[in-house]
Amino acid sequence: MSDNNGLNISRRRALAGIGAIGVASAGAGVGTSAYFSDEESFNGNSLTAGELDLKVDWEEHYNFPQIYGFDDPTDGLDVHRSEPESSDEYVAMPDPSDPMVWVHEDDLVDYMSNTSIEAFPDTDNDGEQEVEGSNFSNGEFFDPCKDGADLPDDLERDSTGIGRTDNGDTNNGDGGNNPLVSLDDVKPGDFGELTLSYHLCDNPGYVWIIGDHSYSEGEWPELANKIQTVWWYDDGDNVFTGNNCDEKLYLADHYQGQRDPTLYEVTINNGNAVTSELTSISKDKFAGTHIGTSPDGGTVYMVAEGEDELAVYDYDSDSLTFEPIDVGDYSLGQITQAAVDTDGTLWIGSTSDYLFEIPDPENPVVTNRLDVDINISGADNVFASNGQFYLYTDAGNMLHAVDLLSGNTMEVAELETGEDLTGLTIRDTGSGSLLGSVTGGTELIEFDLSGTELDRYSLSGDLTDHGFGDMATGTLCERQIRRSTLADDLNALQGGGLQLDDLGLEECFMPGFTRYIGFAWWLPTDVGNEVQGDSIEFDIGFYTEQCRHNDSPTGPSSPDT
Incomplete structure (x- = not known):
């Protein structure tokens, strides 16, 4: 509701x-x-x-x-x-x-x-x-x-x-x-x-x-x-x-307050997920972060896991700014996920099983709260380029589709490998297969809408072991x-x-x-x-x-x- x-x-x-x-x-x-x-x-x-x-x-x-x-x-x-x-x-x-x-x-x-x-x-x-x-x-x-x-x-x-x-x-x-x-x-x-x-x-x-x-x-x-x-x-x-868009993928990593939340760009190449560090935030400021990107992929919104604050990373200028989130009468609680839809609206989810709507992430004001009918405490979400909203939960390792009018969800597929995922994105500029980061692992797993594993990619480059965090699709085409x-x-x-x-x-x-x-x-x-x-x-x-x-x-x- x-x-x-x-x-x-x-x-x-x-x-x-x-x-x-x-x-x-x-x-x-x-x-x-x-x-x-x-x-x-x-x-x-x-x-x-x-x-x-x-x-x-x-x-x-x-x-x-x-x-x-x-x-x-x-x-x-x-x-x-x-x-x-x-x-x-x-x-x-x-x-x-x-x-x-x-x-x-x-x-x-x-x-x-x-x-x-x-x-x-x-x-x-x-x-x-x-x-x-x-x-x-x-x-x-x-x-x-x-x-x-x-x-x-x-x-x-x-x-x-x-x-x-x-x-x-x-x-x-x-x-x-x-x-x-x-x-x-x-x-x-x-x-x-x-x-x-x-x-x-x-x-x-x-x-x-x-x-x-x-x-x-x-x-x-x-x-x-x-x-x-x-x-x-x-x-x-x-x-x-x-x-005519180029694929752009992002990954945010943190580990229970033991290392600074860090944003990476990810390039899939010859069986590897090559990571390049873009920016980081002190763990004393953000214990953890979850991310969504503008539809053109040029801006990454990093939501603090336990604070009413948003970090805005501009890709072209390599700059990071911070904005307080005006929550109004709402209480965000513990943030577990974030994603930006094709309109540019930021949706953030919390352990309270609510999705909060921020129409303009550059001026972050929560205007709506949606009660989702499943437990989303261990989950990530992503928007496809066609506007469809997907949400993955570790409970049952299940991919869901979400109706953003009612908050009702529909089970789409169970990931056949039974693994917990901490991040979720969609390849081919939001119109291809799904890609998830394995919780506490060293790999990304690619799978289709039936939950069938298509491929695996070893993390390499600046990040080789992923704790917790998020993934996001850059350019949506x-x-x-x-x-x-x-x-x-x-x-x-x-x-x-x-x-x-x-x-x-x-x-x-x-x-x-x-x-x-x-x-x-x-x-x-x-x-x-x-x-x-x-x-x-x-x-x-x-x-x-x-x-x-x-x-x-x-x-x-x-x-x-």
């Missing part, structure tokens, strides 16, 4: 769903349909079939919302159509490798708000998604298995409840509903983005993106060949930051699924679909997780009159198939599905 006191909860913490979309036209609307199985039950007897239920929520953006009666999204903001001379502080959109605009990072939140044209759930009908409110089934926050969209029924507009936005984008003018992406006046330089939050309820399932169209090879409207696309595993902010044209996308999706995976490791998705698929499209500025009057009609959606007793799923191309 959360002590949130009315604070806003970011979209990425909403539980999620799965659904169907359509994309762009330069003269006509676009069709849409959904493909998935739902509930079957045998009631009144002794058997009830388990559910394999898919739910969805979404938020869509368009760079020219004026066509639907919105204001100019760039008014008062630092937005450029050509690359600024100093672009380090700008976000290139919609695809960093082929941007249409550059938005200053300080204006990104406002720009995304201004370009949001529809969402589900949209309780105040402003085109942006809301996940808190009394309209939801539990009277507090969005529960996807109860409130999430089932398609196509929930494509209906709803301006007063918890459904879809009702505006010029969603209303076809005749009282009917438009597809999720329905553009009838696409111009060169236009772009849009849609992020779907998808959620499996009740049982594990394999998941595919699928599509259908009626065009023969070589007969695509020219618009479909000219529209560029990129798909990625999003972290919930609707912005593709690219996947979203993982690209594919980049192509709309025509190639639809051909690929019709031909058996595109199977999704979890952290690049498991194709079977556990229920109860929050997951996001981002999709961006754009019409390059050098496209000419050859696309005038073109329109595209197609279906695109998702398919799931049970995992249990099904080691070789047939997928959506099977005639039985």
